[in-house]
Amino acid sequence: MDEAARIPEYKLFIRPNDLRELRRDIWIDEPIPAQLTIEGKRLEIDVAYRGSHIRDFPKKSYQVSFYKPKKFRGSNHIHLNAEYKDPSLIRNKLSFDFFAELGVLSPLSRHIFLIQNGKAEGVYLEIESVDENFLKRRNLPNGSIFYAVDGDANFSLMSDLDKETKKSLELGYERKLGKPEDDYFLKELIFNINTIVNNEFEKEIQKFVDIDKYLRWMAVIIFTSNYDGFVHNYALYRNGETRLFEIIPWDYDATWGRDVNGKIMEPDYVPIDGFNTLTARILNVDTFRKQYRMLLEEMMKQQFTVENMIPKVEKMTQSIRPFVKQDPYKKHDIDIFDQELSVITKYIEGRRKYLYRKLAILD
Known part of the structure; x- marks a missing residue:
């Protein structure tokens, strides 16, 4: 093994009876007690499976809640993602x-190697929970946070799931942080997105949404091609000082040239003008549309380039490669792992060509 290559080792111990209970029904969210040792420190935790369709995969993803102590390294909760289809x-x-580099609030993450009851479970991605500690870590004002839990988080009055009028304006969201009265601001946002008349939209929407942050978030979705990114895979943060909503990304494994099933993604998979009602209304405003185009062009000159991205890809893959070879779910696919640098490179090249061809529709 390359002596320079090191990622943290996490040792998870679950009593046999508790492990049997965890596995009895993978769809139950009820956590079970366990111990987690991180770099020599033993912690009492609660652990549960996380995700929706990913629970069916052989390599499970976990949500960890710290019990004793209640907080570890400034967090009450962390997520351990298997990244099985990537x-x-x-x-x-x-x-x-990449989101963070381009000025969008984004979770911190790092690769770790998980051992469960003495057995190697493989390479995981530890992801910061988006909660009050997320705000404290960044010295951000208190506010409310809403998770987009399904496709109804489409900023529309119409359900994305059953194509009928929503029964409530907050449908598709779950409040993670804040008080019940904060739901009013979310409902007010959705209502105004859909009812402000066109000639007042440019002025009025800026009372509810941080437009620059939204356009930057849009741009990164477009660069990464997260198909679900516009109606799912995000959280909303209402800044308590500015009283504006910002958007935080989540679940971006089906990106950079591979779809949710791990299949090769075509460069034109996600259109340059995206989806959802808020995006459509924002791009219907000349000023915002030109601002979005300028952002895309500027970022394609500086950040969304092979020269900027591929060294990052190389560094990440080199750091985890020795551990992928020990991952019981991935070690037989090391040749495929080694080809991913080429897959991501070709994706960036193809996506840039597509986007340059489509810039004219933003005029």
């Missing part, structure tokens, strides 16, 4: 880091 195991982290 042959590179880096797309989520690559995306989160």
Whole structure:
């Protein structure tokens, strides 16, 4: 093994009876007690499976809640993602880091090697929970946070799931932080997105949404091609001081040239003008549309380039490769892992060509 290559080792111990209970029904969210040793420090935790369709995969993802102590390294909760369908195991982290580089609030993440009851479970991505500690870590004002839990988080009055009028304006969201009265601000946002008349939209929407942050978030979705990114895979943060909503990305493994099933993604998979009602209304405003185009062009000159991204890909893949070879779910696919640098390179080249061809529709 390359002596320079090191990622943290996490040792998870679950009593046999508790492990049997955890496995009895993978769809139950009720956590079970366990111990987690991180770099020599033993912690009492609660652990549960996390995710929706990913629970069916052989390599499980986990949500960890610290019990004793209640907080570890400034967090009450962390997520351990298996990244099972991503042959590179880096797309989520690559995306989160890219969002942060381009000025969008984004979770911190790092690769770790998980051992459960003495058995290697493989390479995981530890992801910061988006909660009050997320705000404290960044010295951000208190506010409310809403998770987009399904496709109804589409900023529309119409359900994305059953194509009928929503029964409530907050449908598709779950309040993670804040008080019940904060739901009013979310409902007010959705209502105004859909009812402000066109000639007042440019002025009025800026009372509810941080437009620059939204356009930057849009741009990174477009660069990474997260198909679900516009109606799912995000959280809303209402800044308590500015009283504006900002948007935080989540679940970006189906990106950078591979779809949710791990299949090769075509460069034109996600259109340059995206989806959802808020995006459509924002791009219907000349000023915002030109601002979005300028952002895309500027970022394609500086950040969304092979020269900027591929060294990051190389560094991540080299750091985890020795551990992928020990991952019981991935070690037989090391040749596929090694080809991912080429897959991501070709994706960036193809996506840039597509975007340059489509810039004219933003005029």
